[in-house]
Amino acid sequence: MRYLPHTDADRRTMLDAIGVADIDALFAAVPEGSLRDELPDLPRAQSEIAVERALSRLAARNVPASSVPFFAGAGAYKHHVPATVDHIIQRSEFMTAYTPYQPEIAQGTLHYLFEFQTQVAALTGMEVANASMYDGSTAASEAVLMAHRVTRRGKAVVAGGVHPHYRAVIETVSRLGGFEVDARAVDPATSFDADADNGTSCIVVQMPDAFGRVADLSALADKAHEAGALLVVVVTEAVSFGALKSPGAMGADIVVAEGQSIGNGLNFGGPYLGLFATRKKFVRQMPGRLCGETVDHDGRRGFVLTLSTREQHIRREKATSNICTNSGLCALAFTAHLTLLGEAGLRKLARVNHASAVALAKALERVEGVDVITPAFFNEFTIRTPKPGAAVIDALADRGVIGGVPASRLWPDEPTLAHTIVVAATETTTPDDIAAFRAALEEVLHG
Amino acid sequence: MVEMPKVILPAAEAAAPQTTFTGNRALQIEEPLIFEIGSAETSGVDFEEPAETETRLGGLERTDAIGLAGLSEPEAMRHYVRLSQKNYSIDTGIFPLGSCTMKHNPRLNEKMARLPGFGDIHPLQPEKTVQGALALMTELSRWLLELTGMHAIALSPKAGAHGEFCGMAAIKAALEARGEAETRRVVLVPVSAHGTNPATAAHLGFTVRAVEAGPDGTVAVDAVRAALGPDVAAMMLTNPNTCGLFEPHIREIADALHEAGAYLYCDGANFNAIAGKVRPGDLGADAMHINLHKTFSTPHGGGGPGAGPVVLSEALAAYAPVPFVRRDGDAIRLVEHVGDAPEGAAPFGRLAAFHGQMGMFVRALAYMMSHGADGIRQASEDAVLNANYVRARLADVLTLPFPEGAMHEVLFDDRFLKGTGVSTLDFAKALIDEGFHPMTVYFPLVVSGAMLVEPTESESKQSLDQFIDAMRALALAAKAGDVARFTEAPRFAPRSRLDETRAARELVLNYREKAAV
Numbered sequence: 001m002r003y004l005p006h007t008d009a010d011r012r013t014m015l016d017a018i019g020v021a022d023i024d025a026l027f028a029a030v031p032e033g034s035l036r037d038e039l040p041d042l043p044r045a046q047s048e049i050a051v052e053r054a055l056s057r058l059a060a061r062n063v064p065a066s067s068v069p070f071f072a073g074a075g076a077y078k079h080h081v082p083a084t085v086d087h088i089i090q091r092s093e094f095m096t097a098y099t100p101y102q103p104e105i106a107q108g109t110l111h112y113l114f115e116f117q118t119q120v121a122a123l124t125g126m127e128v129a130n131a132s133m134y135d136g137s138t139a140a141s142e143a144v145l146m147a148h149r150v151t152r153r154g155k156a157v158v159a160g161g162v163h164p165h166y167r168a169v170i171e172t173v174s175r176l177g178g179f180e181v182d183a184r185a186v187d188p189a190t191s192f193d194a195d196a197d198n199g200t201s202c203i204v205v206q207m208p209d210a211f212g213r214v215a216d217l218s219a220l221a222d223k224a225h226e227a228g229a230l231l232v233v234v235v236t237e238a239v240s241f242g243a244l245k246s247p248g249a250m251g252a253d254i255v256v257a258e259g260q261s262i263g264n265g266l267n268f269g270g271p272y273l274g275l276f277a278t279r280k281k282f283v284r285q286m287p288g289r290l291c292g293e294t295v296d297h298d299g300r301r302g303f304v305l306t307l308s309t310r311e312q313h314i315r316r317e318k319a320t321s322n323i324c325t326n327s328g329l330c331a332l333a334f335t336a337h338l339t340l341l342g343e344a345g346l347r348k349l350a351r352v353n354h355a356s357a358v359a360l361a362k363a364l365e366r367v368e369g370v371d372v373i374t375p376a377f378f379n380e381f382t383i384r385t386p387k388p389g390a391a392v393i394d395a396l397a398d399r400g401v402i403g404g405v406p407a408s409r410l411w412p413d414e415p416t417l418a419h420t421i422v423v424a425a426t427e428t429t430t431p432d433d434i435a436a437f438r439a440a441l442e443e444v445l446h447g
Numbered sequence: 448m449v450e451m452p453k454v455i456l457p458a459a460e461a462a463a464p465q466t467t468f469t470g471n472r473a474l475q476i477e478e479p480l481i482f483e484i485g486s487a488e489t490s491g492v493d494f495e496e497p498a499e500t501e502t503r504l505g506g507l508e509r510t511d512a513i514g515l516a517g518l519s520e521p522e523a524m525r526h527y528v529r530l531s532q533k534n535y536s537i538d539t540g541i542f543p544l545g546s547c548t549m550k551h552n553p554r555l556n557e558k559m560a561r562l563p564g565f566g567d568i569h570p571l572q573p574e575k576t577v578q579g580a581l582a583l584m585t586e587l588s589r590w591l592l593e594l595t596g597m598h599a600i601a602l603s604p605k606a607g608a609h610g611e612f613c614g615m616a617a618i619k620a621a622l623e624a625r626g627e628a629e630t631r632r633v634v635l636v637p638v639s640a641h642g643t644n645p646a647t648a649a650h651l652g653f654t655v656r657a658v659e660a661g662p663d664g665t666v667a668v669d670a671v672r673a674a675l676g677p678d679v680a681a682m683m684l685t686n687p688n689t690c691g692l693f694e695p696h697i698r699e700i701a702d703a704l705h706e707a708g709a710y711l712y713c714d715g716a717n718f719n720a721i722a723g724k725v726r727p728g729d730l731g732a733d734a735m736h737i738n739l740h741k742t743f744s745t746p747h748g749g750g751g752p753g754a755g756p757v758v759l760s761e762a763l764a765a766y767a768p769v770p771f772v773r774r775d776g777d778a779i780r781l782v783e784h785v786g787d788a789p790e791g792a793a794p795f796g797r798l799a800a801f802h803g804q805m806g807m808f809v810r811a812l813a814y815m816m817s818h819g820a821d822g823i824r825q826a827s828e829d830a831v832l833n834a835n836y837v838r839a840r841l842a843d844v845l846t847l848p849f850p851e852g853a854m855h856e857v858l859f860d861d862r863f864l865k866g867t868g869v870s871t872l873d874f875a876k877a878l879i880d881e882g883f884h885p886m887t888v889y890f891p892l893v894v895s896g897a898m899l900v901e902p903t904e905s906e907s908k909q910s911l912d913q914f915i916d917a918m919r920a921l922a923l924a925a926k927a928g929d930v931a932r933f934t935e936a937p938r939f940a941p942r943s944r945l946d947e948t949r950a951a952r953e954l955v956l957n958y959r960e961k962a963a964v
Contacts, residue, residue, distance in 0.1 A: 001822040003551055004829055005907035014832055014908060018839045023828045026835050026852055027724060029665075029693035034729050040593050045819035048555050055813060058586075059564025061579030063572070072569045075800055082492055084520055086561075089748075092538035093531035096552050098884075099750035101544075103947075104940040105879055108534035109749040112527070115481050118958040122514035128956045134605035134752070137800035145650075165800040168785075172768070172796025176616050178652045214505050245507045258800070267560075268580050269570030269801025270605065271752030283954070289750065294950035297935075297943035300470075306950040312608070312646035313890070317655045322646035324608040329748030336527055339481050342517010345490035347509075354504065355497030362501075376505025397573045405571045412784055427494060 001045050065266055065402065069433035069440075071360070073380045073424025074210065074405040075136070075163050075236045076269060077261045080428055085263050085337045089329050099289075099325070103304045104296070109328065110303035113291040116335040123241040124255035125248020126277035130288035131305075132331040133323065136258025137166045139274030140204065140234050141173040142287040142321055143254045146278075147202035147230045148179060149285045149320065155180040155199050157229075161191025161209025163236055164410045170204065186414050188213065188373055188382060192220060196227035202254070206234040207247065210410065211373075211422060212380035214244060221251025230254060238262050238275065238334075239426075240378040242350030254278045263337030264330050273330035284310065287321035349427055353379040356425035356434075363438045364423070369445060373420070380424040382407070386445060389421040395444040401437050475941055478529045482958045485516030491523050514959050533941040534749070535884045541906050541914050543837075545856040545887035545899025546641070546689055548719050548741035550830075553817065556745070556810035565809050570801035574780060580805065581779035584772050587812045591737060591758060594823070595718075596728025599764035601757045601771065603803040607716060610736025610755025611647040611683070613768060613798055617734055617759055618681050618710045619651055620766035620795035631709070635674050635682040637666050639690055639891040644683040644714060653680060660893060664690040664849040664858075668699045675707045685714035686730070687721070689891040690849060691834065691856035691899065701731025710734070710763070718742045719903075720831055720855035723824030733760040739804070743811035754807035769794045770802050829904035830855040833911060837900055840915045844922040848894040855903075861896025869925040871896035873933035876944060877924075880937045881917040 006014075011023075020026060027035055046054075065078045072078075089095060093108060100106030100113075113131045120129035133139040144156045156174065158167050158181055167183055174181045184194055191209045196202075203224045208214045217233065224231040233247035235257035247255045257275040264272060276288060283290075284307065292306035312319040341349060357379040361372045364383055374381035385392050389406030396403035404423035411417050425434070470477045502508075518526060535542070542549035560566060568577055588600045601617075604610035615634070622628040634648040637658045645655045658674050661667045671682065682704055686694045694700070701711045713732035719742040727735050739745045739754040747753075759767060770783045771794075781802065785794050818826060831854050838847070838857040846862035861871045875885035875898075887899040902911055924932055937943060 001818060001825060003553060003817070004822070004825060004904055005910075006829055006832075010908045011829075011832060014836045018832075018835045020835075023832060026831050026854075027693070027721075029695040029851065029854075030721075030725055031695065031698045031730070034698070034725055036724060036726065039820040039824060040723055042590060042593055042820040042823075043816065045822040046816055048817070051555060051813055051816045052559065054816065055559045055583075055809065056562060056564075058579040058583050059559075059562040061582065062564040062568050063576035064563035064567040065569055065572070066563060066567050070569075072572050074571050076570050078567075078569065082520075084491070084524055088524070088527045088531075090557065091528065091531040093534040093536045094527075094749055095557075095746045096537035096542075096549075097534045097749040098542065098544055098547055098549060098747045102535070102875070102879065102885055103945045104876070104937050104942045105533075105535040105884065106749070107941050108530040108532065111478065111480070111530050111533070114956075114958065117956055118480075118482065119515060121957045122959060125511075127960055131750070134609060135800055138605065138609070138798075163800065165797060168769075168797035169799060172616075172798060173650075175796065176619060176651050214507050216505075216507060241509075242513070243504060243509060245509050246511070246513075249511065265566045266569050267566055268568045268577065268805035270799070270804040271754075271806050273752070280960070283956070290956055292950040292953075293955040294946045294953075296945045300942060302942040302945045304945050304947050304950045306947065306954070306956075309951075311642075313642035315646070316642045317645035317649035319642065319646040319649075322608045322612060322643050322650050323606070324641075324643050325606045325751035325753045327752045328750035329746065330752055332749070336523065338515065339485065339518050339526070340491035340520065340523050341515075342485060342490045343487040343513050343515040345492045345494075345517055346513070346515060348490075348494050349492070352494050352497050354502060355499035358501050358503055359497075359499040361503070362499075376503050376507070378504065393573060394575075397576055402569070402572050402576065409571060409783070413786065431498075 068400050068402055069436040070402045071404045071423045071425060071437060072402050074410060074422050075258060076266055077237055077424060077426055078266060078428055079261050079426050081263055081265060082337060082340055084340060085333050088336045089333050094332055095329060100305060107302060110291050112332055112335050114293060114303050116331050117291060119335060119338050120275045120277050124277040125246025126255055127280040128283050129275065129277035130286055131291050132326040133274030133276050133288050134327060135270065135272040135274045136236055136256060137169040139256035139276045140166045141169045143232045143256045144170050144174060144202060144204060146254060146285050146287060147232060150230060150282055151201040151228060153199055153201035155182060155201060157194045157196055157200050157203045158183045159192055159194040159205040160184045160186045161211060162204055162206045162234060163210045166234060186411055194220060196224050196229040198227060200227055200229040202230040202232045204232045204234060208237060208240060208378045208380060211382040212377040213374045214376050214378055217250040237379060239350050239353055242346035243354055243378055259334045263333030271327060271330050273327035273334060285320060288323055289326045352427040356429040357381065360425040360434050363434045367438060367441050379426055380422060382420050382422050384420050388418050392421060392444055396440050399440040401440045403437055474532065476529050478526060480958055481518060481526065482516045485518045489517040489519055491518055491520040540883060541902060541910050542884045543886045543900045543902050545901040546716060548901060548903060550744050550903040551905040552744055552746045553814060556813040559813045560806045560809040578779060581772050583812060584808060585779060587808050590815050591756060594722055595735060595758045596726030597758035598761040599759045599767055601767040603768060603770060603799050604736065604755040604757055605799055605804055606751065606753035607736055607738045607755045608643040608647060609798065610757045611643055613757045614712050614734030614736055615647055615651050616795050617763045617766040618712065621763055622680055631678060631680040633678045634680055637684065639688055639893045640683060640685055641689060641714060641716060663851055664692050665694050666700065668696045668703060671700050672703050675703060679707060679709045681710040681712050683712040683714060685716055687717045687854040690858045691853040692849060692851055693854050697730045716741060717855060720827055722827050723820060724827050733763050739807050739811040744814045745807040745810040752804060754804035765791060765793050766795045769797050826904045833902040833904060833906055836911060837902055837915060841918055844919050856899055856901035858894065859898040860894040863922060864925055867925045868930045869933040871898055873936065874921060876936035877921050877933045880939050883914055883917060
């Protein structure tokens with residue numbers, strides 16, 4: 001087996017050095033009858049060629065986003081990742097390192113995490129950010145738990161425009177932890193509406209919301225703060241930070257985001273990375289790893305993981321979160337891509353995304369019976385179609401177009417949304433893609 | 448075979464000047480932060496100017512400076528390559544972190560995960576356009592269920608701790624269905640457990656009751672029976688445990704728990720010791736997470752992403768969270784909403800936005816297919832062999848807290864350092880100077896000054912001998928009074944010992960914020 005270095009002679013020599021007759025002597029503690037003689041009922045070892053052949057065959061049964069006109073978003077976005085980024089994250093020293101528990105020989109990881117935290121704080125308009133979380137949805141549920149700790153209250157109000165899967169994660173974690181969730185009605189027209197009372201720890205709102213709509217959150221922030229609650233802002237499209245007023249500037253207390261859009265591929269939903277930022281006064285209630293600056297014995301600047309007294313390996317059942325890992329390599333992809341973009345590049349990327357979406361909206365509005373129902377948006381919006389969205393998407397797929405996500409897949413219990421589709425465009429969308437989408441939609445609806 | 452030097456030469460050159468004019472040391476180049484070398488105008492990415500100029504941003508344009516710094520492509524490449532050279536990694540050398548399982552990461556797995564058919568598909572594109580991906584998830588499930596001897600699987604948890612949460616949530620859901628969620632609120636956790644175990648239990652509203660291990664480092668059935676009562680929901684037990692020992696009474700413990708109406712959660716962090724040899728389902732486990740980044744070698748990536756699928760017993764199978772895959776004639780479907788669950792299923796909810804760590808599923812399956820049933824079994828045996836070889840060859844100079852043999856990792860304590868003026872931490876830092884990543888230190892908490900060594904099956908005998916020789920030389924040096932070698936270590940790393948107290952006290956987490964002060 002190509003990954004195992006020992007020869008049988010090595011094994012014999014080592015067993016002799018240990019002083020046992022055979023390998024099973026080292027498994028002597030396993031209860032009688034539980035140590036299996038027979039191999040598992042699974043295939044035997046295969047060559048690299050054979051494995052590559054089998055997996056390539058499975059991969060070929062999927063339709064890659066880049067192979068067709070592609071308009072699906074709803075929490076995961078098809079963006080271009082520069083070749084440099086994928087090279088950097090495959091450097092052995094980054095990819096095959098562990099969590100930087102020995103900082104003197106992990107400065108590479110810690111240095112980029114410090115840069116990452118600074119970038120995330122800048123994007124979100126907040127003061128401090130952690131070293132990343134599993135993904136946007138888990139970051140959102142952690143934000144709710146953090147708001148409970150900060151306010152010593154136990155109810156979260158979730159606006160109707162929050163991604164339904166994010167809402168489901170918040171509801172699941174809250175219910176199991178003994179907390180209350182007040183989820184507001186799902187309606188594209190009132191997707192930012194929420195209020196708080198003196199039992200509310202936070203209002204959770206998404207911007208742009210799950211229909212793609214953008215709005216000023218300042219009044220909502222005031223409403224939350226007047227009731228002594230925090231405003232948690234969820235962002236599922238991180239490129240929007242380059243175009244839209246930051247959540248921090250609109251009064252957010254905690255900003256969580258899905259960072260996939262910058263540096264990370266679609267990967268069928270994971271691995272992604274969660275961004276988590278807040279105000280400095282709440283830092284001790286934050287979940288997740290934090291990287292801080294310090295000096296070494298010789299006075300040179302260096303970085304370490306810090307405030308680990310919040311974390312499970314020190315605090316055990318009193319920890320702020322049970323999370324052990326972050327999403328290190330995805331965070332590296334994010335920070336490397338953002339370093340390549342820089343401020344000017346991110347703004348331009350955001351501008352190109354918005355221009356693509358506006359061009360798409362104009363094209364789809366020209367299809368008879370189709371309405372764009374999102375008045376203001378970034379790179380994603382919702383259309384209403386004369387036929388059910390799921391059937392339209394299915395028929396479009398048969399014509400080689402992935403035309404967005406039918407709202408019925410996201411909110412199956414909302415019959416009023418059955419005729420709507422959430423569509424996204426990015427810098428990868430070409431005029432030809434838009435023309436193909438429009439033509440296919442004409443055919444599906446009126447052909 | 449090359450004979451390795453048995454004696455490490457004294458570091459006479461330590462007295463020579465360590466400074467240069469630049470602060471660089473040959474290949475070790477000091478690297479500034481991007482905010483110190485980049486600018487707001489510089490970019491390493493080009494875009495075509497869009498034809499469309501109308502905006503529909505609703506007057507919410509961002510007008511303030513964001514505060515980002517950009518680098519051109521050559522500058523960025525150099526920045527990250529220089530940073531990478533300050534990291535130790537598996538590809539650099541043995542990485543014997545106990546409990547972390549730092550084994551070789553095959554590059555075939557990276558290549559497979561990057562196939563457009565896996566890496567470039569959207570989680571919400573039509574099911575009929577992702578049948579290959581759903582087939583891969585089905586196949587991965589088959590392997591994991593066969594290896595563990597369990598009944599059902601939840602693929603969506605994103606890491607080990609997330610998997611723990613999933614498994615314990617399934618237990619809570621089962622108790623709710625039995626009408627006992629209010630009365631059974633206690634979870635038993637051995638004191639040697641990973642910190643995630645009590646943290647997970649607490650986040651699900653359980654109270655943690657500690658169970659002491661016996662003098663041999665394992666949990667006795669009587670200790671479990673003494674802690675059991677009608678208020679106990681479950682026990683969380685790592686097996687092999689964090690001392691590197693197989694829990695010999697696990698079946699009796701499982702029986703005692705089940706008789707008392709409680710469940711056994713098995714922390715699968717150390718499954719790599721027994722995969723292909725022992726099935727946790729045969730030992731009575733009701734739920735167990737599998738760290739794909741440990742046992743099945745998806746890269747640790749400097750701290751994630753991980754993946755923590757959870758296997759469930761028949762008693763808990765109905766409560767697996769959405770989403771999950773389900774065969775429907777010739778097609779495979781995704782069940783994405785609790786309301787869409789088939790007859791008999793009662794999912795406890797949802798734990799993440801999409802279907803799990805697909806990129807890690809591809810890598811783990813490539814790893815398992817490469818090994819095959821025979822290779823997985825051999826890998827477990829070699830991992831156990833390597834740990835016991837290290838144990839045997841260091842037993843005369845280090846100190847072992849437990850008399851019984853190790854599984855895939857071996858635990859030493861600090862009694863051999865008593866009176867030397869050298870601590871476990873100093874010892875670890877001296878190992879850095881010798882060119883090795885240290886073992887896990889001060890964990891588990893149950894022995895004084897713990898040193899937990901997990902070599903993994905990826906290390907050759909020659910590599911183990913080099914590590915063992917360095918460990919022996921250091922142990923002898925400590926006993927001989929060569930204290931400065933330890934207390935001043937590391938001297939040859941990119942940084943000398945870092946001031947962690949200052950980091951926590953002054954708390955600089957953001958370059959901009961510091962610059963603004």
